[in-house]
Every structure is written in structure tokens, then in C-alpha cells.
Amino acid sequence: xxxxxxxxxxxxxxxxxxxxxxxxxxxxxxxxxxxxxxxxxxxxxxxxxxxxxxxxxxxxxxxxxxxxxxxxxxxxxxxxxxxxxxxxxxxxxxxxxxxxxxxxxxxxxxxxxxxxxxxxxxxxxxxxxxxxxxxxxxxxxxxxxxxxxxxxxxxxxxxxxxxxxxxxxxxxxxxxxxxxxxxxxxxxxxxxxxxxxxxxxxxxxxxxxxxxxxxxxxxxxxxxxxxxxxxxxxxxxxxxxxxxxxxxxxxxxxxxxxxxxxxxxxxxxxxxxxxxxxxxxxxxxxxxxxxxxxxxxxxxxxxxxxxxxxxxxxxxxxxxxxxxxxxxxxxxxxxxxxxxxxxxxxxxxxxxxxxxxxxxxxxxxxxxxxxxxxxxxxxxxxxxxxxxxxxxxxxxxxxxxxxxxxxxxxxxxxxxxxxxxxxxxxxxxxxxxxxxxxxxxxxxxxxxxxxxxxxxxxxxxxxxxxxxxxxxxxxxxxxxxxxxxxxxxxxxxxxxxxxxxxxxxxxxxxxxxxxxxxxxxxxxxxxxxxxxxxxxxxxxxxxxxxxxxxxxxxxxxxxxxxxxxxxxxxxxxxxxxxxxxxxxxxxxxxxxxxxxxxxxxxxxxxxxxxxxxxxxxxxxxxxxxxxxxxxxxxxxxxxxxxxxxxxxxx
Amino acid sequence: xxxxxxxxxxxxxxxxxxxxxxxxxxxxxxxxxxxxxxxxxxxxxxxxxxxxxxxxxxxxxxxxxxxxxxxxxxxxxxxxxxxxxxxxxxxxxxxxxxx
Numbered sequence: 001x002x003x004x005x006x007x008x009x010x011x012x013x014x015x016x017x018x019x020x021x022x023x024x025x026x027x028x029x030x031x032x033x034x035x036x037x038x039x040x041x042x043x044x045x046x047x048x049x050x051x052x053x054x055x056x057x058x059x060x061x062x063x064x065x066x067x068x069x070x071x072x073x074x075x076x077x078x079x080x081x082x083x084x085x086x087x088x089x090x091x092x093x094x095x096x097x098x099x100x101x102x103x104x105x106x107x108x109x110x111x112x113x114x115x116x117x118x119x120x121x122x123x124x125x126x127x128x129x130x131x132x133x134x135x136x137x138x139x140x141x142x143x144x145x146x147x148x149x150x151x152x153x154x155x156x157x158x159x160x161x162x163x164x165x166x167x168x169x170x171x172x173x174x175x176x177x178x179x180x181x182x183x184x185x186x187x188x189x190x191x192x193x194x195x196x197x198x199x200x201x202x203x204x205x206x207x208x209x210x211x212x213x214x215x216x217x218x219x220x221x222x223x224x225x226x227x228x229x230x231x232x233x234x235x236x237x238x239x240x241x242x243x244x245x246x247x248x249x250x251x252x253x254x255x256x257x258x259x260x261x262x263x264x265x266x267x268x269x270x271x272x273x274x275x276x277x278x279x280x281x282x283x284x285x286x287x288x289x290x291x292x293x294x295x296x297x298x299x300x301x302x303x304x305x306x307x308x309x310x311x312x313x314x315x316x317x318x319x320x321x322x323x324x325x326x327x328x329x330x331x332x333x334x335x336x337x338x339x340x341x342x343x344x345x346x347x348x349x350x351x352x353x354x355x356x357x358x359x360x361x362x363x364x365x366x367x368x369x370x371x372x373x374x375x376x377x378x379x380x381x382x383x384x385x386x387x388x389x390x391x392x393x394x395x396x397x398x399x400x401x402x403x404x405x406x407x408x409x410x411x412x413x414x415x416x417x418x419x420x421x422x423x424x425x426x427x428x429x430x431x432x433x434x435x436x437x438x439x440x441x442x443x444x445x446x447x448x449x450x451x452x453x454x455x456x457x458x459x460x461x462x463x464x465x466x467x468x469x470x471x472x473x474x475x476x477x478x479x480x481x482x483x484x485x486x487x488x489x490x491x492x493x494x495x496x497x498x499x500x501x502x503x504x505x506x507x508x509x510x511x512x513x514x515x516x517x518x519x520x521x522x523x524x525x526x527x528x529x530x531x532x533x534x535x536x537x538x539x540x541x542x543x544x545x546x547x548x549x550x551x552x553x554x555x556x557x558x559x560x561x562x563x564x565x566x567x568x569x570x571x572x573x574x575x576x577x578x579x580x581x582x583x584x585x586x587x588x589x590x591x592x593x594x595x596x597x598x599x600x601x602x603x604x605x606x607x608x609x610x611x612x613x614x615x616x617x618x619x620x621x622x623x624x625x626x627x628x629x630x631x632x633x634x635x636x637x638x639x640x641x642x643x644x645x646x647x648x649x650x
Numbered sequence: 651x652x653x654x655x656x657x658x659x660x661x662x663x664x665x666x667x668x669x670x671x672x673x674x675x676x677x678x679x680x681x682x683x684x685x686x687x688x689x690x691x692x693x694x695x696x697x698x699x700x701x702x703x704x705x706x707x708x709x710x711x712x713x714x715x716x717x718x719x720x721x722x723x724x725x726x727x728x729x730x731x732x733x734x735x736x737x738x739x740x741x742x743x744x745x746x747x748x749x
Contacts, residue, residue: 624748626680626741630671 017234018514019046020226022090022109022163028078029091032073032108035118036161038064039072040154046147051601052491057162058136061146062129064154066269069122069438076115087112087511090163091504102218109163109226113512116360116505118161120367124282125153127485131272132483135382145185145272152178156283160290165214165224168291171253172210172298179409182279183271195267202264206254206263210307214613216240219544230297244298245305249312252288256342258316263573265339269331274376276331281338282367289342289363292349296513300352310350310433315441315629318341325457327565328556329388330377333458334370335415340447341366343643347444351436356513357506358432362425364505365496369413369422376407380462382451383475390461391554392470397421399461400481404463405492411459413493415452415536418529421496428500431528435521448532452539460484460547468554489618663690677729677739681722688718703716 009584032302039346042064047058053060079087089110096106110118129149136142155174162168217224220240224240233241247347252258253367257265268280279285292299292309320340327333341362348359381388383400414421434441469475477483506516521528533606566572621632622632676743691708692711699707733739 550667586672619749622749627672627675634668634672 011488014515017297018230018511019297020088020109020111020163020230022088022111022227023086024410025089025108025110026466027090028089028110030537031074031078032089032091035068035071035122036108036154036157038067038574039150039157043147043150043154046143046150055495056558057143057259058133058146061143061150062126062133063157063368064150065122065126065129068080068153068157069119069126072115072118072122073077075110076119079110079112079115087285095507096166101222102486104166104224105164106167107163107225108161110161111512112159112508113290113294116509118157118365120364121156121283121560122368123629124436124489125278126543127488128274128278128282128371131277131378131482131485134479135274135378136272141185145182146179148181148185149274149278152182152279152284154304156287159287163226165217165229165241168294169210169214172251173207175287176200176207176255176277179203179268179275179279179284182275183268184329185272185275188639189270191267192270195264195270199330200265202261206261206288209250209254213251215243215458216244220244226294228457233297233301236301238302241298241302242304245295245302246341248291248295248310249305249309249386250299252309252346253312254288255363256285256288256346257293258288258312258343258346259319260573260576262316262319263337264568266332266335266570267325269329269335270446273374275383276335278376280335281370285338285480286345286367286392289345289349289359292346293359293513296356297399299349299577300514306352308350309438310347310440313343313346313348313350314440315343316340316478317347317447318443318450321447321454322567323565323570324449324454324567326564328390330380330390330458330462331374331388334374334377336453337454338366338370340451341370341414344426344429344444344447345524347433347440351432351440353514354436355429355432356518357509358425358428360513361499361505362422362429363498365413365421365425365493368489368492369410369438372409372493373407374534375415375482375486375489376410378401379478379486380405380475382478382482385467387470387473390458391552392468392473393462394465394468395463396475400477402477403485406483406486407463408459408491408629409490411455413496415455415540416448416532416535417446417536419494419497421493423533424497424500427529430532431525434528442499445532445535449535449539451622452536453543455541457547461541461552464548465552468552508544536544547577594624651700653697653701656692657749660690660694660697663687663693674684675740675742677732677744678740680741681725685718685722 022299032082042061046053046061049057079089092109093106093108098104130145132142132145132149136145139145152175155171155178157170159171159175162171172506180196183191183199186192187196214224217229220236221229223229223232236638253261259562265280265285268275271280299309317340320336320338320343322336324333324336324340327336344357345363345366348362380393380396380400380403383396383403384393387393409420413420416423416426430444430448431439433444476498560568569575667683667685667687667690668684671680674680674683692714695707695711695714696709699705701713729739732744736743
């Protein structure tokens with residue numbers, strides 16, 4: 001079946017906004033189901049099987065995700081074998097629920113966007129599963145860890161494969177649950193337990209946005225499936241589209257740790273490092289970007305919502321970079337960097353049709369190089385008895401050569417060293433931003449320089465300089481099962497730029513994101529690339545002067561500038577939340593509790609007490625003397641008589 | 651036939667009975683006073699039946715008598731039992747069932 005509908009022309013841009021029009025999945029239905037089913041079944045076996053599965057649980061969990069990756073490759077090759085018009089495969093599973101006018105179907109949609117996500121999730125996921133076999137070797141709850149990881153992979157796949165916003169919501173909540181369970185995996189640490197709760201609660205705020213957005217779609221269009229919504233958005237009013245767009249943006253802010261819901265991500269580093277790599281760097285936190293790009297048929301009809309997306313992305317990319325500069329905890333530095341890089345993706349997706357493909361491109365390259373660096377950080381921690389303070393590292397390049405080399409590949413990729421994957425993806429975003437909005441473009445350019453600064457600082461403090469190790473710590477290289485994923489991810493970090501060869505990724509994603517017209521920059525792109533490289537080089541040089549030439553103190557200096565202090569305190573995000581939300585919330589609950597005690601309870605208890613007191617008085621009438629009963633009987637009869645007489649006379 | 655004398659007699663008898671119930675302590679006397687009140691009301695019923703010329707009041711009087719007879723059986727038995735256990739027939743003494 002070939003799509004016959006005419007693409008809708010956007011009024012302002014003139015480009016066509018692609019509709020979601022899936023054709024039958026045909027022979028690819030089997031791998032499409034298997035890709036989700038394998039990790040889901042793996043999670044079920046591991047979590048329900050209990051101790052019986054302890055011995056081989058980690059192998060089963062890894063095998064499930066590897067199997068899922070094989071299915072993804074199978075699907076991807078199948079997709080490449082089809083013509084461009086047939087690259088949206090739909091598979092209706094069953095009607096989830098039908099109520100009155102609304103019917104929500106559970107179905108899968110496999111298109112170029114899902115295809116790339118599938119490869120990222122299952123590919124990086126499989127490597128991280130392999131890595132975790134070594135990383136979690138001495139943990140008594142390793143089998144449970146793999147169960148949760150499989151649950152996460154299954155939920156994430158539901159998120160990116162669902163053909164309906166309600167299905168996306170199912171996966172959205174599923175990854176939120178898995179994230180909560182995994183951040184708090186070492187629940188015996190109060191900090192980990194608190195961090196998982198914090199992540200869960202802040203994500204709920206975003207989820208409100210998603211549920212309200214989906215609800216608004218249901219009210220406006222009467223449906224939530226991508227194909228029907230995408231066909232109807234051209235007829236909706238601008239106000240409604242802006243409202244839906246902003247609600248979806250709120251959802252993306254929660255899941256992707258964007259300003260103002262960013263504060264959970266740094267605390268989420270309490271989880272085991274493979275979790276930080278898989279969930280809080282490569283996949284789950286990019287779900288917000290997926291949601292925005294997937295909903296391009298909403299955002300294309302609202303300039304306001306798109307502008308809001310771009311501004312939020314820019315703010316977050318600067319905030320994250322700032323925080324990354326000041327933190328001494330290696331994982332928190334990387335978390336700040338993750339925030340910042342996702343800010344780039346959100347910025348790109350806010351630039352509209354010109355940026356969607358580059359957002360996804362950066363998402364893929366970031367998924368590889370950031371997972372690589374997080375796993376590298378995990379390897380460093382593995383070798384230094386779980387120390388995360390970079391001031392206690394130094395000179396690790398000799399002790400951990402493989403970790404160092406692979407980390408260096410990730411480093412070169414993230415700062416955008418020419419030729420490495422991050423160079424291509426970030427460069428494209430900055431270039432597009434400069435073309436669409438000079439202010440945002442300059443901010444993105446500045447962010448690139450800061451990225452060069454904080455990543456160089458991290459490299460220098462961790463791998464170079466003199467030894468600042470804790471007494472009794474003897475750093476050593478990690479086992480092969482951990483270094484193999486590092487090598488694989490390092491290779492991807494280097495080669496990720498190949499996706500841009502001949503604009504392949506842009507063309508490949510065009511059926512989903514639409515085709516952008518050429519931009520006409522006043523200067524040739526090569527000059528902009530040179531400018532970006534120059535700014536990055538400045539950042540690197542500054543870091544080299546500050547941290548490479550001077551002794552790094554083992555204790556963090558306390559006499560620091562306001563910039564550093566603000567960065568260390570995560571730009572006071574927690575304080576702002578406390579002042580604006582937590583404090584008033586506590587006061588409100590305290591007030592409500594007082595109201596409940598004084599008025600509600602007081603009313604109920606007071607009524608009961610007064611009835612009790614009255615009864616105490618009345619029961620004195622039961623004095624046991626028959627003659628007094630007789631008297632009251634007589635008096636009662638007399639009273640009745642009197643009443644009769646009065647009534648009859650009146 | 652004037653009903654007034656009969657009704658006056660009935661009222662007097664009823665009042666004597668009621669005052670007796672309220673003032674006397676001996677259970678037997680109280681009991682007799684109750685009977686007196688019942689019979690006073692019987693007298694009133696029969697008087698009105700006669701005056702109205704139908705049998706409704708007389709039938710009611712029969713019912714009252716039957717109830718009174720049954721009540722005597724039960725009441726006297728209770729009084730007997732109380733007297734046997736407490737050596738007293740005073741209604742004021744039997745005042746345990748209270749608050």
C-alpha cells in the first residue's frame with residue numbers, strides 16, 4: 001500500500017509536514033514484536049524467578065537484550081530494503097480500551113526515527129549489559145539489577161515503538177519506574193533512596209504535562225494515535241496547538257532534565273554507573289527529544305511552542321555546562337555535561353524542520369560517546385574503590401591504559417574535535433541555530449567552548465598530573481568484560497560522524513521530520529566550523545592553563561568565585577525548588593493538617609463528645625425506682641391528653 | 651340513663667388507683683391499685699357502650715379482663731419470686747436495674 005494523502009503545507013514555512021501513514025509491517029511483524037518481548041520476558045523471569053535464577057540471571061538478561069539488538073538489526077535491514085514511501089510500518093496489536101467515543105488501540109509504529117532509537121537502545125543497552133556483568137560482579141543483588149535493566153529496555157522500546165500517545169505514556173511511566181528502581185538500587189544508602197524519590201517526584205511533574213497534553217489531544221481530535229492526530233493537526237486552532245506543544249515540552253523537561261525540572265539528574269548519579277550510562281545519559285533522558293521530534297506535526301503548527309523549546313534547550317545547555325565546570329565528582333560533572341548536551345538536542349528540535357534530524361543525530365552520537373565516558377568513569381571508580389572525587393585521581397593514564405584511551409575518544413567526540421562524531425553533530429546544531437536565530441546560535445557556540453573547558457578539566461584531573469590517590473588505593477585496569485564495551489563504544493564515538501555522509505541521516509529521517517529548505521548563511525559553513533573549533537580550542541586552552549600547568553589541590557578550595565560556588569551548588573536549583581515549591585507545599589500541608597485537626601476532627605469529636613455528655617445526663621433518669629417510672633408515664637399521658645385538648649379547642 | 655355518675659365513679663376509681671400506684675411501696679398494694687385502674691377503665695368502656703347502644707365497648711372490656719387475668723398470673727409470680735429472694739415486697743427495694 002502506497003501512501004496517497006497529500007502532505008499538508010505549513011502556512012508559514014512552505015515546507016511539507018509529513019503525516020504518519022503506516023503501511024502493513026508484513027514479514028517484519030515478528031521481529032517487531034520480539035524486540036520488545038525478549039527483554040520484557042527476561043525481566044519477568046528475573047524478577048519473578050527469585051533466587052533460583054541467581055546463578056545465570058545476568059547471562060539471561062544480557063542474552064535478552066543482545067537478542068533484541070539482533071531483531072533491531074533485522075528490522076533496520078528490512079526497512080532499508082523498502083522504498084522511501086513504505087518506510088513507516090504499522091502493526092496493530094489489539095484494542096487496549098474503548099470508552100464511549102474514544103478507542104485506544106495498542107499498536108507499534110516502526111519508521112526511520114524508531115529504527116535509529118531501536119539501534120541505540122538495544123545496541124548501547126547490550127554493551128552496558130555486558131559491562132554490568134563485570135561491574136556488578138560482587139553485588140549480591142546482581143540478578144535483580146539485570147531484571148530492572150531488562151525492564152527498562154522493554155519500557156523504553158515500548159516508548160519509542162508505540163503508535164499512540166497513550167502507548168508512549170505507558171513506556172514513559174515504565175522507564176520512570178525503572179529509573180526510580182535503579183537510582184535507588186543501593187537503597188541501603190539514604191542518599192540513594194532520597195535521590196530515587198526525588199527523581200520520581202520531579203518526573204511526576206513532567207508526567208502531568210504529558211497526561212494533560214494527551215488529554216487535550218483526546219478532547220480536540222478525539223484520538224491519540226499518531227496517524228490520526230497528524231492528519232488532524234492542520235485543522236486545529238493555533239492556541240490549542242500551542243497549549244499541546246507547551247504541555248509536551250513540560251513532559252520533555254521532566255524526563256530530559258531540562259530547565260526548570262533539571263535538578264533530579266545530578267542526584268540520580270547515586271545509582272550504579274551502568275545505570276547512569278544507559279538511563280541517565282544515552283537513552284531515557286533523551287525521551288523528551290524523541291517526544292518533541294515525534295510530535296513535529298504538533299510543533300510545526302505553533303511557533304510559540306517551538307520557540308519555547310529552543311529557549312529551554314539553550315538555557316539548559318548553558319546551565320549544564322556551568323555546573324559541569326564546578327563539580328569535583330566525576331559522575332556529576334558528566335551529568336552536568338549530559339544536561340548540556342540534551343540541551344543542544346532540545347535546542348535543535350526547537351529549531352523546527354531544519355533541526356529535527358540534527359537533534360536525532362546528536363542524540364545518537366551523544367548516546368555513544370557519553371555512555372562510553374560514563375562507563376569509563378565507572379571503570380575508574382572500579383579501580384579506585386568507588387571514589388568519585390576527581391581530586392583523588394590523577395595520573396591514571398598509566399594505571400588504566402584501556403580506560404584512558406577509550407575515554408579519550410569520548411572526550412574528543414564531545415568537545416567536537418574535527419573528525420570525531422561530536423564534531424559533526426554539534427557543528428550542525430550550532431550552524432542551524434545561527435541560521436535560524438543568531439542569539440541562540442551564539443549561546444550554543446559559547447556552550448561548545450565551555451564544554452571544551454570542563455571536559456578538559458575532567459581529563460586533566462583524572463588521567464594526568466601527579467598521583468593524588470587515597471592511601472591504600474591501587475588503581476588497576478578493569479576486566480575484559482568491562483573494557484570490551486568501552487572499546488566498542490569508543491569506536492562508535494569516533495565513527496558516529498559517518499551517519500552524516502552524503503546527508504544520509506537527514507534523508508533517512510525525512511519521511512518523519514520533513515525536508516528542510518537550504519539555509520543561506522552569510523558565511524560558508526566551513527567558516528562556522530572553524531569558528532566552533534576555535535571557541536572549543538580556547539576553552540581547552542583555558543582549562544589547560546588552569547588545571548594542567550598548576551597543582552590540583554586534594555581538598556576543594558573554599559575561597560572560590562561566585563561562579564564556582566553557584567556551579568557547585570547546581571545553580572541553586574534545589575534552593576529554588578525548596579523556596580518556590582517545597583516550602584509553600586510544606587506550609588500548605590501543615591495548614592491543612594491544622595485545619596483537619598481543629599475544624600474537621602474538632603467538629604466530629606465535638607459532636608460525639610456533646611452527645612456523650614447529654615447521654616451521661618439523661619441516663620440518670622433510669623434510677624431503678626418503679627414508682628418514678630410510673631410517675632413519668634402518668635405525666636406523659638397527661639401531657640398527651642393536654643395536647644389533645646389544646647389542639648381540639650384551638 | 652345519665653352516663654355522668656358512672657363516669658365520675660370511673661374517674662374517682664382511676665384516680666385512687668393512680669395515686670395508690672404512685673404512693674404505696676408494697677408491691678401487692680401497687681398491684682391491686684393497677685387492677686383498680688383497669689376496672690375503672692372497664693366501667694367507663696361499658697358505660698359508653700351502653701350509652702351508644704352497641705357492643706364495641708363491652709368487647710373491649712372483655713379484652714381488658716383477659717389481659718388483666720393474664721397479668722395477675724405473671725405479676726403475682728414475679729412478686730412472689732422477689733419476695734422469696736429479697737424478703738421484701740417493697741417496690742423501692744427492687745431498684746438494681748438502673749444506670
